[in-house]
Amino acid sequence: MSAPAAVLGTTPYVAYAYSYPHKTSYQPLDPPRPLRDVWLHERQESLFLYLHVPFCEFRCGFCNLFTFANPAGDWTKRYVAQIRHEAEQVRQALPDASFTRLAIGGGTPTFLEVDELSKLLQVATEVMGAQPKQIPVSIEASPATATSEKLSLLREFGVDRLSLGVQTFDERDSRSIGRPQRTCDVEQTIAHVRAIGFPVLNLDLIYGGEGQTMQAWLDSVKAAIQYQPEELYLYPLYVRELTGLGSKPHSWPDQRLPMYREAREVLLSSGYEQVSLRMFRKPQMSNDEGPVYCCQSDGMIGLGPGARSYCSTLHYSTEYAVGKSGVAAILSDYLDRPVADFNSARHGFVLDDEERERRYLILSLLQVSGLDRSDYVTRFGRDVVEAFPHLRELISSGLVEEDRYLRLTTTGLELSDAIGPWLYSSRVQRLMESYTWH
Numbered sequence: 046m047s048a049p050a051a052v053l054g055t056t057p058y059v060a061y062a063y064s065y066p067h068k069t070s071y072q073p074l075d076p077p078r079p080l081r082d083v084w085l086h087e088r089q090e091s092l093f094l095y096l097h098v099p100f101c102e103f104r105c106g107f108c109n110l111f112t113f114a115n116p117a118g119d120w121t122k123r124y125v126a127q128i129r130h131e132a133e134q135v136r137q138a139l140p141d142a143s144f145t146r147l148a149i150g151g152g153t154p155t156f157l158e159v160d161e162l163s164k165l166l167q168v169a170t171e172v173m174g175a176q177p178k179q180i181p182v183s184i185e186a187s188p189a190t191a192t193s194e195k196l197s198l199l200r201e202f203g204v205d206r207l208s209l210g211v212q213t214f215d216e217r218d219s220r221s222i223g224r225p226q227r228t229c230d231v232e233q234t235i236a237h238v239r240a241i242g243f244p245v246l247n248l249d250l251i252y253g254g255e256g257q258t259m260q261a262w263l264d265s266v267k268a269a270i271q272y273q274p275e276e277l278y279l280y281p282l283y284v285r286e287l288t289g290l291g292s293k294p295h296s297w298p299d300q301r302l303p304m305y306r307e308a309r310e311v312l313l314s315s316g317y318e319q320v321s322l323r324m325f326r327k328p329q330m331s332n333d334e335g336p337v338y339c340c341q342s343d344g345m346i347g348l349g350p351g352a353r354s355y356c357s358t359l360h361y362s363t364e365y366a367v368g369k370s371g372v373a374a375i376l377s378d379y380l381d382r383p384v385a386d387f388n389s390a391r392h393g394f395v396l397d398d399e400e401r402e403r404r405y406l407i408l409s410l411l412q413v414s415g416l417d418r419s420d421y422v423t424r425f426g427r428d429v430v431e432a433f434p435h436l437r438e439l440i441s442s443g444l445v446e447e448d449r450y451l452r453l454t455t456t457g458l459e460l461s462d463a464i465g466p467w468l469y470s471s472r473v474q475r476l477m478e479s480y481t482w483h
């Protein structure tokens with residue numbers, strides 16, 4: 046399909062291409078691949094360590110992440126113990142790995158009790174050898190679970206970026222997206238985060254829910270700006286299968302594009318700069334703080350089910366699910382897994398040279414800073430437009446500008462969630478289409 050038809054034709058909101066390939070394209074690896082072999086010829090001196098916490102205090106109506114609400118009994122304790130076992134196996138397979146980034150995400154990591162959170166942090170240092178005081182460390186939190194005691198523990202450990210899911214400061218809008226949240230909890234948590242002194246506060250907001258007015262949306266954006274967060278993520282709402290919102294009849298006028306445009310204006314005129322369709326930050330925040338890590342090319346070790354790991358030739362994780370029973374089955378399988386099974390990759394996607402180039406293209410082009418063409422030639426030995434001639438269609442339809450860089454235009458940026466999927470390979474598209482949501 047030509048770019049204007051596929052990208053300009055229907056909706057700008059096809060899929061959020063935050064990584065490539067998507068986990069729904071992963072397949073069973075048969076036979077499983079020992080991690081030692083997977084990583085043997087890979088650079089291991091600049092890796093990203095990611096710890097996943099797939100638990101939350103409730104399941105928000107919009108949320109399609111791999112997470113489980115209100116786990117019963119001893120699941121969180123067993124989870125923290127099991128992630129340590131997994132880490133020990135991974136460390137044995139990659140004894141020389143060193144980490145230049147650490148992130149703890151979810152789900153809601155701050156759902157864990159203080160002692161569980163503390164044990165989880167010890168996995169990163171004692172087992173994996175991460176040095177949180179010397180590298181950027183980020184964590185996700187929800188307002189009601191981020192108590193001052195947990196926040197102090199995190200700051201002392203070396204967390205310098207705290208990302209808080211706010212979604213909205215308006216309780217009517219919060220109800221309509223299925224998030225039981227009190228604005229006073231949000232305000233109190235932000236005050237605690239500021240008092241404890243995390244260098245970077247990020248706030249997540251969502252726009253486009255049923256009945257949300259432009260006024261209410263912009264009021265939430267302005268309420269967020271009042272706290273002068275170093276970063277702000279504005280998420281267009283996606284109503285996905287097997288979520289609370291997706292399982293009910295859902296149809297209302299789509300206001301996402303005008304809402305994005307207005308909020309963008311407010312943020313730019315308040316001194317924020319745009320990094321991508323969703324991300325805005327204060328100008329003094331620079332990408333290259335801390336040791337160098339390049340998300341397009343350096344590897345990641347993810348621990349816990351739902352976490353993806355990747356090196357140049359293989360991306361892998363546990364199976365993926367969104368629905369309650371699918372997530373519960375994967376989690377309970379993880380909790381019962383024999384420790385020795387953690388030393389191999391069982392489910393993933395093998396990247397050939399072309400997929401590696403494509404991944405680099407997608408992750409670079411969807412950033413406002415764009416794709417540096419000479420850098421691309423140095424990495425892959427050919428010009429990016431020569432490698433992917435259909436980029437010409439984006440250029441000729443005014444969605445991408447070319448000089449030394451390929452950069453999305455303002456219209457192109459608005460269409461990021463259509464351009465990303467349009468650049469997926471036919472193999473990835475086929476695999477994603479054949480995935481059965483569960």
Ligand SMILES: C[S@@+](CC[C@H](N)C(=O)[O-])C[C@H]1O[C@@H](n2cnc3c(N)ncnc32)[C@H](O)[C@@H]1O
Pocket residue numbers: 101107108109110150151152153185186187188208209210211212249250251280281282283284285
């Ligand atoms: C891991 S959560 C954030 C931390 C924490 N669990 C919380 O909700 O407060 C990641 C973010 O993804 C966004 N998100 C999740 N599902 C979404 C969807 N279907 N549409 C738009 N944004 C979504 C939300 O803004 C959410 O804050």
Ligand code: SF4
Pocket residue numbers: 100101102103104105108109110112151152153187210
């Ligand atoms: S948005 Fe956050 S709190 Fe809500 S279900 Fe998703 S991960 Fe959990």
